[in-house]
Amino acid sequence: GAGVSQSPRYKVAKxxxxxxxxxxxxxxxxxxxxYQQALGQGPEFLTYFQxxxxxxxxxxxxxxxxxxxxxxxxxxxxxQRTQQEDSAVYLCASSTPLFGxxxxxxxxxxxxxxx
Amino acid sequence: xxxxxxxxPGMFVQEKEAVTLDCTYDTSDQSYGxxxxxxxxxxxxIFLIYQGSYDEQNATEGRYSLxxxxxxxxxxxxxxxxxxGDSAMYxxxxxxxxxxxxxxxxxRLHILP
Numbered sequence: 759g760a761g762v763s764q765s766p767r768y769k770v771a772k773x774x775x776x777x778x779x780x781x782x783x784x785x786x787x788x789x790x791x792x793y794q795q796a797l798g799q800g801p802e803f804l805t806y807f808q809x810x811x812x813x814x815x816x817x818x819x820x821x822x823x824x825x826x827x828x829x830x831x832x833x834x835x836x837x838q839r840t841q842q843e844d845s846a847v848y849l850c851a852s853s854t855p856l857f858g859x860x861x862x863x864x865x866x867x868x869x870x871x872x873x
Numbered sequence: 874x875x876x877x878x879x880x881x882p883g884m885f886v887q888e889k890e891a892v893t894l895d896c897t898y899d900t901s902d903q904s905y906g907x908x909x910x911x912x913x914x915x916x917x918x919i920f921l922i923y924q925g926s927y928d929e930q931n932a933t934e935g936r937y938s939l940x941x942x943x944x945x946x947x948x949x950x951x952x953x954x955x956x957x958g959d960s961a962m963y964x965x966x967x968x969x970x971x972x973x974x975x976x977x978x979x980x981r982l983h984i985l986p
Contacts, residue, residue, distance in 0.1 A: 800879075800976040801964070803973065806974075851918070860906065860974065861923060862908075862910075862918075862974060864918035
């Protein structure tokens with residue numbers, strides 16, 4: 759597709775449920791990033807991939823969070839046993855190096871509300 | 874410690890005036906990149922401008938310019954002739970040598986008619 763596609767756009771989960779958020783990056787983009795954005799705050803880095811390799815997962819808040827990109831294209835962010843503090847917008851972005859820049863193109867985000 | 878610091882949580886500027894949004898960064902890498910993104914109330918993240926650490930000239934893109942002061946580790950965004958549509962959150966971001974990209978907490982800009 760022309761842009762980064764994220765689904766679902768909105769997800770309401772009961773505390774304790776597992777959720778899976780999908781990101782379909784721009785075709786051919788090597789790098790894929792996940793960020794968590796709380797209301798009125800900046801995007802907080804969660805993890806990133808180059809192709810299928812997860813190069814940094816230092817931002818994942820706990821072992822309840824897991825991300826994968828098995829074929830170097832679509833990525834899934836999974837949150838197990840959701841808690842209220844997980845409520846946020848989850849942003850996915852993809853990029854490919856161009857003249858030294860790695861400009862991120864963002865998806866519209868998945869807004870997760872945990873009740 | 875914060876790697877990207879945006880000290881202005883909110884700013885109010887009269888339409889048509891120029892505005893400077895502050896950003897300081899902290900890195901020990903020699904090769905890095907700095908970005909500015911705009912996030913309107915609709916929530917989309919829009920890329921505005923990029924500056925590489927080895928670029929000698931300040932980056933410019935239309936009404937946007939990046940005032941890069943390497944020794945001071947400062948990368949301020951300047952918007953000339955502000956418009957009502959410039960009202961949004963603005964985020965400074967940095968790519969370090971490992972290609973990880975991190976963001977600051979943002980500045981909310983309000984343009985007044």
